[in-house]
Amino acid sequence: xxxxxVLALVLMLAVTVAACAPAPTPVPxxxxxxxxxxxxxxxxxxxxxxxxxxxxxxxxxxxxAKPVEVQFWTGQSGPQDAALxxxxxxxxxxxxxxxxxxxxxxxxxxxxxxxxxxxxxxxPPDITIGYQNDISNYIKSDxxxxxxxxxxxPKIGFSDADMKDIFPAFIDKYPQYGNKxxxxxxxxxxxxxxxxxxxxKAAGFTKPPETxxxxxxxxxxxxxxxxxxYEMPGSGAASTFAxxxxxxxxxxxxxxxxxxxxxxxxxxxxxxxxxxxxxxxYAILQAKAYQDQTDFSLGKVVFTFGSTAGxxxxxxxxxxxxxxxxxxxxxxxxHSIKDLVVDLYGPSVAVLKTNPEKQQAAFLWLKFLMDKDxxxxxxxxxxYFPARASTKxxxxxxxKANPLYGNAxxxxxxxxxxxxxxxxxxxxxxxGAAMVAVANGKMTPADAIKDAAKKSNDALATx
Amino acid sequence: xxINRDRLxxxxxxxxxxxxxxxxxxxxxFPFAWMVLTSLKGYAEASAAENFLPTRWLFSNYADAWNxxxxxxxxxxxxxxxxxxxxxxxxxxxxxxAYAFARMRFPGRDTLFIVLLATMxxxxxxxxxxxxxxxxxxxxxxxxxxxxxPWIASAFSIFxxxxxxxxxxxxxxxAAVMDGCTHLRFLASIxxxxxxxxxxxxxxxxxxxxxxxxMWPLLVTNRPEMRPIQVAMATFIGDxxxxxxxxLAAVTISVIPVIIVYLILxxxxxxxxxxxxxxx
Numbered sequence: 001x002x003x004x005x006v007l008a009l010v011l012m013l014a015v016t017v018a019a020c021a022p023a024p025t026p027v028p029x030x031x032x033x034x035x036x037x038x039x040x041x042x043x044x045x046x047x048x049x050x051x052x053x054x055x056x057x058x059x060x061x062x063x064x065a066k067p068v069e070v071q072f073w074t075g076q077s078g079p080q081d082a083a084l085x086x087x088x089x090x091x092x093x094x095x096x097x098x099x100x101x102x103x104x105x106x107x108x109x110x111x112x113x114x115x116x117x118x119x120x121x122x123x124p125p126d127i128t129i130g131y132q133n134d135i136s137n138y139i140k141s142d143x144x145x146x147x148x149x150x151x152x153x154p155k156i157g158f159s160d161a162d163m164k165d166i167f168p169a170f171i172d173k174y175p176q177y178g179n180k181x182x183x184x185x186x187x188x189x190x191x192x193x194x195x196x197x198x199x200x201k202a203a204g205f206t207k208p209p210e211t212x213x214x215x216x217x218x219x220x221x222x223x224x225x226x227x228x229x230y231e232m233p234g235s236g237a238a239s240t241f242a243x244x245x246x247x248x249x250x251x252x253x254x255x256x257x258x259x260x261x262x263x264x265x266x267x268x269x270x271x272x273x274x275x276x277x278x279x280x281x282y283a284i285l286q287a288k289a290y291q292d293q294t295d296f297s298l299g300k301v302v303f304t305f306g307s308t309a310g311x312x313x314x315x316x317x318x319x320x321x322x323x324x325x326x327x328x329x330x331x332x333x334x335h336s337i338k339d340l341v342v343d344l345y346g347p348s349v350a351v352l353k354t355n356p357e358k359q360q361a362a363f364l365w366l367k368f369l370m371d372k373d374x375x376x377x378x379x380x381x382x383x384y385f386p387a388r389a390s391t392k393x394x395x396x397x398x399x400k401a402n403p404l405y406g407n408a409x410x411x412x413x414x415x416x417x418x419x420x421x422x423x424x425x426x427x428x429x430x431x432g433a434a435m436v437a438v439a440n441g442k443m444t445p446a447d448a449i450k451d452a453a454k455k456s457n458d459a460l461a462t463x
Numbered sequence: 464x465x466i467n468r469d470r471l472x473x474x475x476x477x478x479x480x481x482x483x484x485x486x487x488x489x490x491x492x493f494p495f496a497w498m499v500l501t502s503l504k505g506y507a508e509a510s511a512a513e514n515f516l517p518t519r520w521l522f523s524n525y526a527d528a529w530n531x532x533x534x535x536x537x538x539x540x541x542x543x544x545x546x547x548x549x550x551x552x553x554x555x556x557x558x559x560x561a562y563a564f565a566r567m568r569f570p571g572r573d574t575l576f577i578v579l580l581a582t583m584x585x586x587x588x589x590x591x592x593x594x595x596x597x598x599x600x601x602x603x604x605x606x607x608x609x610x611x612x613p614w615i616a617s618a619f620s621i622f623x624x625x626x627x628x629x630x631x632x633x634x635x636x637x638a639a640v641m642d643g644c645t646h647l648r649f650l651a652s653i654x655x656x657x658x659x660x661x662x663x664x665x666x667x668x669x670x671x672x673x674x675x676x677x678m679w680p681l682l683v684t685n686r687p688e689m690r691p692i693q694v695a696m697a698t699f700i701g702d703x704x705x706x707x708x709x710x711l712a713a714v715t716i717s718v719i720p721v722i723i724v725y726l727i728l729x730x731x732x733x734x735x736x737x738x739x740x741x742x743x
Contacts, residue, residue: 078532114682117591117595293510294510313506
């Protein structure tokens with residue numbers, strides 16, 4: 001009996017200490033991906049100027065004298081991994097001395113852990129994909145190089161025409177590190193509003209709401225006990241919040257990146273608006289991740305807000321649901337300012353500190369990914385948005401086949417990125433928690449904003 | 464009359480016992496049933512999780528899941544090899560270490576044992592980078608050694624086996640020594656056969672941990688041919704959604720070998736557990 005008891009106790013102990021035991025990390029197969037959309041230039045450089053679609057000049061290729069292998073670590077799996085490997089083959093044809101080895105290293109959280117460990121071990125990759133807050137930590141470790149000089153290099157850098165062609169939100173400046181460019185992006189997603197046009201038309205609306213007042217009118221006309229106007233993720237939605245603040249003329253972080261800005265009037269208005277939605281029972285909290293996609297496909301919600309990266313998932317869900325929703329679309333979030341601003345986010349690419357040959361080869365690969373034709377191939381495989389305005393020419397057939405994507409392409413010029421500092425990740429959590437507290441009626445909008453701002457400012461002040 | 468009443472009482476007790484067992488069995492089987500049934504649904508239905516049974520039975524999900532992962536068979540083979548080798552290593556090292564802690568006398572034994580137990584409280588993340596540096600210096604990256612060797616010593620298994628070994632009567636050891644038995648002979652001939660439940664428990668935990676590992680294999684490998692099955696699972700999780708029906712189809716495929724191993728070993732497994740009860 002003693003041994004039986006010992007066995008039972010040991011089994012219980014094993015369960016309780018499993019998380020602490022120095023064993024391989026088990027990952028639940030149904031783990032929800034950690035999406036930490038951040039991006040783009042700092043709030044100071046609101047890129048609302050439309051880039052001009054000027055044909056870029058072809059910079060002379062400065063091919064390395066001897067063969068160079070470039071290790072490119074990514075968080076892209078399956079078809080996206082295959083698309084990147086295909087692009088690496090194309091790059092090799094144009095640059096025979098450079099071999100790019102594309103390696104999937106898990107989701108972005110796993111990728112960050114692996115890159116950090118590799119940096120600590122002194123064997124980093126040559127170039128890596130990552131979110132800006134993660135890249136900010138690599139900068140802190142002095143592991144990545146600023147790209148400003150390479151971008152301006154007359155032989156391998158970008159020409160003036162290139163710079164006019166590239167959307168500003170794809171060039172990441174880091175205000176906390178001298179406002180230098182430490183990462184560039186060859187893909188971005190956009191925060192948009194998905195709308196059920198069947199429900200809108202039935203209620204007499206001919207187009208999706210363009211202002212927040214119109215949004216409330218649509219909600220008042222359509223909402224039923226089993227059809228809410230909006231479903232909010234159960235852990236909040238920091239990117240949606242940022243987008244809504246942008247749409248009211250505000251920002252989430254101050255110009256110098258040292259304090260938050262979402263505690264100003266636009267942020268407060270956003271939280272008050274969210275509170276109204278829940279008080280009037282126009283909004284509900286999702287019971288599980290991505291439930292808004294499913295409910296939208298079943299015609300059980302009027303509006304959802306999310307990434308354009310979700311377009312294929314929405315389309316798949318709607319098709320799979322047997323056509324319960326026939327007419328649907330996407331639009332920028334309603335706005336109360338004259339100029340449109342949309343939240344652009346997604347991972348970027350940073351070149352790690354290795355040696356000049358590898359750094360140059362890695363930069364050439366990154367530049368290639370941002371070029372019109374390769375970027376168009378990437379877009380066709382992923383439905384992300386490309387870095388250049390001119391890429392639209394190479395996407396004519398794709399846009400014809402995907403009209404919703406084509407609509408959103410037109411809003412890219414109004415893109416603004418989210419903050420690039422490392423503290424943006426915890427700040428996102430504070431904003432999400434504040435939204436949930438308001439949704440559950442546990443805090444007033446003002447208190448929730450105040451609380452989130454205090455915690456966020458503390459995080460920003462932490463070195 | 465008394466006999467009938469006793470029979471009735473006995474039948475009632477049996478019915479209640481079977482009812483409880485039936486509920487327990489349902490409780491255990493439900494997650495597997497849910498997994499298999501969800502793997503046969505469409506995307507929207509799988510995500511909605513409103514119907515238990517699929518309205519359309521999409522067996523093609525299995526082909527889609529299999530085809531979406533380029534190295535599925537290789538991942539499978541890697542994981543089976545990795546898990547089996549790790550179990551063999553853990554049982555070997557743990558048995559020897561546990562025996563030393565339980566039966567042999569040497570200076571600092573108990574202190575060393577406490578230090579060993581303390582290592583169980585060190586989080587995986589803390590040892591991640593040092594372990595990675597060691598592997599890199601040994602030039603084991605992208606080799607099976609990196610996937611197996613760091614995990615073939617387990618403080619938990621040593622603790623578990625040591626507790627079992629200590630409970631074996633000292634008289635057995637004394638008698639064996641009188642007959643000229645060495646420590647190794649006593650361990651192999653007497654201790655291990657009596658400790659089968661603990662060995663099976665230890666092996667099972669090690670096998671599951673190895674089967675489920677993702678972060679460490681991702682860290683020490685770059686070549687897809689060297690990676691385990693969990694990497695295949697991760698590929699179904701996207702930035703803006705999860706193809707849950709394909710993910711669960713892949714999970715179902717991945718647990719088939721585990722179920723087969725269990726079916727083959729279940730006699731020993733159940734026997735081992737039963738033995739514990741009888742001996743207690």
